[in-house]
Amino acid sequence: MSPRLSALGLPAVAVALVGGVLAVHLAYGGGQFEPLRPADPCVVRDVTSQSERIEALTEQLVLIGLDEAACTLGTSREALTLELARSGAGAQADAQADDQADALRDGLLAAVARMQGDGTLPAASDLVDEALDTADLNGVLEAVIRAVPDSVVDAALPMDDVLTRAIEDLDLHALLANLDDQAALEAQVQAAVSQAVVDSLVARVRDLV
Amino acid sequence: MxxxxxxxxxxxxxxxxxDSAIVTLALPDILVHLDTTVAQVAWVLISFNLVLGLAAVPTAVGFARVQPRVVGAVGIAIFAAASAWCAVAQSIExxxxxxxxxxxxGALALVGCLELLVALYGERRGIATWITAGVIGTATGPVAGGLLTQAFSWQAxxxxQVPFAVLAVPAALAVRTGPLPTPAPATVRHRPAVRPNLTLALLSAALTAALFLLVLLLVNGWSHSPATAALAVSVVPLAALAARPLARLLHPSAEVEIAVxxxxxAGGLAGLALLPSADLAWTVAPQALIGLGLGLTIDQLTAQAMHLxxxxxxxxxxxxxxxxxxxxVGLVILTPVFTADLQDAQVPAQEAITALVLDAPMPAQDKVxxxxxxxxxxxxQQGQVPDLxxxxxxxxxxxEVRPAAAQLERDLDAQLERAATHAFxxxxxxGAALALLALLTVIAPHRRRPA
Incomplete structure (x- = not known):
C-alpha cells in the first residue's frame, strides 16, 4: 500500500463510519426523541369520554374547562393540571390561586357554552335517574319525580342553566383544596348542583308568574 | 507456579x-443499599481515580530504590485488603x-507489576503486556461489574478481586529481578511527554462519559437490569479488539491512528446523543465506534508517552x-451536567404523563x-425514575379497562424513556467535545525545536 493511501485509508474509513452512524440516527428521528410536547390549549380539540351520563358530562366539562383556563393563563393544560394538583398541598401563593380559580370558573362556563352550542350537552331527563339513585330522598318523593315526563323535566331544568348556576355557585378555592378528599369534593359539587336545580326551578316558576 | x-x-x-470503572454498574445498588445520595455515590468512582491519579507518580519516584517485587507484593496485598474492606463497608463514608x-x-501494584513484567518478558514485551492488560481492564470493567452485581450483589x-490478588502476592515475590538500577543522571532523566499524556487525559474523560453515562442511561433511564446493561456495553471491548486488525490492514502512522x-x-458519543429510540440496538453502532477508538488510542498513547x-x-x-x-475531570464536568438535566427532565416527563392520562380511553374514575x-x-421515587x-x-x-390500562402503561413508560434519553x-x-479536544491536541502543529 502506498504511503499516501495508508495515510488516508484509516481516516476515510473513520469518516465513513461516523458519518454513516450519525446519518442513520438522524434519519430515524435521532434529534427528536423527546417527551411528548403539550398541545396548544387555545386550539379547540375534540373531547370524548369512556364514562357514562353524569361522570361523562363532568369529565368533558373538566377537560374543556382546563383547556380554556390554561389558554387564559398562558400555560399548558398539563402544567395547569399539575399545578392544581399541587395547590391542594398549599404550594401556591394566594394571588396565583385566585387567578387559577377565576380562570377555571370561566373555563367551565365556556365549556358549558361550547357543549350547548355543539349539541353535546345532555338533557336533564337523561341524568335524572342516576341523580335520584345517588340522592338521599324520601321514597315517595323519589317515585313522584321519576313519574314526571321527560319533556317536563327538560323544560323545567334547562341543562346549561343548571350547570351555569352550579359553576357560579361553586367555591372553587375550597374545591381545589379538597382535590385529595374525594368525599368532600363530591359533597361540595352535589350541594352546588342541588342548589342550582332549586334556583333554576324557582327561576322557571318566576318566569311563569 | x-x-x-x-x-x-x-x-x-x-x-x-x-477498578476505575467496575463499580459503575453497581452504583444504583450501592445508592440504595447504603442509603446515600447521587452526589455521594459518585465519590465511590471519583475517590479511587483521584487517589490513583495523584499517587502514581510520587509512588514511582518514592519507591525507585525499593525492590519491585516488594513494591508489587505490598501494593497487591493492600489492594486485596482494601477490596475486602470495600465489600464489608456499611456506610458510604x-x-x-x-x-x-x-x-x-493499586498505585504500588501497577508500579511494581510493570518492573516485574519487564523482568519476566524483557523490555518490549513486558511493557506491551502491561499496557494491553490495562486496556483490557478499562474496557471490560463495566461488563464484569454489571454481571457480578446482577448475579450476586455489589459487594461481589x-x-x-481478593483471591486473584492473594495469588498474585506470592507470584510477585517469586520474580527474580536483577540489582536495582543506579539512579539515572539528570542528563538522561527525561521530561514527561506532555502531549500524549494530555491526549490520554482528555480521551479518558470522554470515555468516562461513554461508559459511565451509558450505563446510567441503560439501568436508571431505561430500567434494564445490570446484567443486560453489562451485555449491552460489552460491545465496547469487543470493538476494541477489532481495532488492531483494522490498523494492521491500513498501516496508518501512530499519529493518524490516535487522531482517528x-x-x-467523538463520533460514537455524538451517536449516543442522537439516539432515535430507547431500543438497545441503537446503542450498538455508537459503542462500536467508541470501542474502535479506544482500541486505536489508549495503547498507542501510553506507548508514545513512555517511548525511550x-x-x-x-x-x-x-x-x-x-x-x-x-x-x-470527566466525572467532575459531567456529573453536574446530567444531574441538572435529569432534574430538568422531570417537568416535561410529568406533563407528557399528564397528557396521556387525561386523554386515555378509560372511564374518568379509573383515570382519577x-x-x-x-x-x-x-x-x-423523588429523584429517580418512577415505577409506573x-x-x-x-x-x-x-x-374491561385492563387492555387500555396496559397500553397506557406502555405509553407512559415510553415517555419516561424519552425524557431520560433526552436528559443524557x-x-x-x-463527552464528544472532550474527545474532539483530545483530537485537537494530536493534530495541533508541533513546536519544532531549533537544531
Whole structure:
C-alpha cells in the first residue's frame, strides 16, 4: 500500500463510519426523541369520554374547562393540571390561586357554552335517574319525580342553566383544596348542583308568574 | 507456579485499572443499599481515580530504590485488603475511605507489576503486556461489574478481586529481578511527554462519559437490569479488539491512528446523543465506534508517552496519572451536567404523563385512581425514575379497562424513556467535545525545536 493511501485509508474509513452512524440516527428521528410536547390549549380539540351520563358530562366539562383556563393563563393544560394538583398541598401563593380559580370558573362556563352550542350537552331527563339513585330522598318523593315526563323535566331544568348556576355557585378555592378528599369534593359539587336545580326551578316558576 | 506468574501479574494490572470503572454498574445498588445520595455515590468512582491519579507518580519516584517485587507484593496485598474492606463497608463514608486505600495499593501494584513484567518478558514485551492488560481492564470493567452485581450483589465486585490478588502476592515475590538500577543522571532523566499524556487525559474523560453515562442511561433511564446493561456495553471491548486488525490492514502512522481513534470516540458519543429510540440496538453502532477508538488510542498513547523515556517507571506512572485524573475531570464536568438535566427532565416527563392520562380511553374514575397512584409513586421515587407498573397495579382496574390500562402503561413508560434519553443528550455531547479536544491536541502543529 502506498504511503499516501495508508495515510488516508484509516481516516476515510473513520469518516465513513461516523458519518454513516450519525446519518442513520438522524434519519430515524435521532434529534427528536423527546417527551411528548403539550398541545396548544387555545386550539379547540375534540373531547370524548369512556364514562357514562353524569361522570361523562363532568369529565368533558373538566377537560374543556382546563383547556380554556390554561389558554387564559398562558400555560399548558398539563402544567395547569399539575399545578392544581399541587395547590391542594398549599404550594401556591394566594394571588396565583385566585387567578387559577377565576380562570377555571370561566373555563367551565365556556365549556358549558361550547357543549350547548355543539349539541353535546345532555338533557336533564337523561341524568335524572342516576341523580335520584345517588340522592338521599324520601321514597315517595323519589317515585313522584321519576313519574314526571321527560319533556317536563327538560323544560323545567334547562341543562346549561343548571350547570351555569352550579359553576357560579361553586367555591372553587375550597374545591381545589379538597382535590385529595374525594368525599368532600363530591359533597361540595352535589350541594352546588342541588342548589342550582332549586334556583333554576324557582327561576322557571318566576318566569311563569 | 512459575508459568502462572506473568499472567497473574497481568491480571492484577487489569483488575486495578478495571477498578476505575467496575463499580459503575453497581452504583444504583450501592445508592440504595447504603442509603446515600447521587452526589455521594459518585465519590465511590471519583475517590479511587483521584487517589490513583495523584499517587502514581510520587509512588514511582518514592519507591525507585525499593525492590519491585516488594513494591508489587505490598501494593497487591493492600489492594486485596482494601477490596475486602470495600465489600464489608456499611456506610458510604467507609466505602469511600476503603476505595482511597484500594487506590493507594493499586498505585504500588501497577508500579511494581510493570518492573516485574519487564523482568519476566524483557523490555518490549513486558511493557506491551502491561499496557494491553490495562486496556483490557478499562474496557471490560463495566461488563464484569454489571454481571457480578446482577448475579450476586455489589459487594461481589470487590470480593472477587481478593483471591486473584492473594495469588498474585506470592507470584510477585517469586520474580527474580536483577540489582536495582543506579539512579539515572539528570542528563538522561527525561521530561514527561506532555502531549500524549494530555491526549490520554482528555480521551479518558470522554470515555468516562461513554461508559459511565451509558450505563446510567441503560439501568436508571431505561430500567434494564445490570446484567443486560453489562451485555449491552460489552460491545465496547469487543470493538476494541477489532481495532488492531483494522490498523494492521491500513498501516496508518501512530499519529493518524490516535487522531482517528479520538474522532471515532467523538463520533460514537455524538451517536449516543442522537439516539432515535430507547431500543438497545441503537446503542450498538455508537459503542462500536467508541470501542474502535479506544482500541486505536489508549495503547498507542501510553506507548508514545513512555517511548525511550527514562526512568521508565516514572513515565508509566505519568500515563496512569493522566488517565485517572482524566476520568476525574470527566466525572467532575459531567456529573453536574446530567444531574441538572435529569432534574430538568422531570417537568416535561410529568406533563407528557399528564397528557396521556387525561386523554386515555378509560372511564374518568379509573383515570382519577391512576392519577392518585402515579402521584404517590412520583412522591415516593423523588429523584429517580418512577415505577409506573407499580402505580398501575395499585390503581386496580376492572377487567374491561385492563387492555387500555396496559397500553397506557406502555405509553407512559415510553415517555419516561424519552425524557431520560433526552436528559443524557447534553452530557454525551460534552463527552464528544472532550474527545474532539483530545483530537485537537494530536493534530495541533508541533513546536519544532531549533537544531
Amino acid at each position: 512459575r508459568r502462572a506468574v506473568a499472567p497473574l501479574l497481568a491480571v492484577t494490572v487489569a483488575l486495578v485499572l478495571a 467507609v466505602l469511600i475511605a476503603a476505595r482511597c486505600v484500594q487506590a493507594l495499593g 465486585i470487590f470480593v472477587v 481513534g479520538c474522532f471515532l470516540v 523515556r527514562l526512568p521508565r517507571i516514572e513515565h508509566a506512572s505519568w500515563t496512569i496519572g493522566a488517565r485517572h485524573l482524566g476520568v476525574v 385512581s391512576l392519577a392518585e397512584a402515579l402521584g404517590a409513586e412520583l412522591t415516593d 407498573h407499580h402505580a398501575s397495579a395499585t390503581a386496580d382496574f376492572g377487567p 443528550r447534553t452530557s454525551f455531547l460534552v
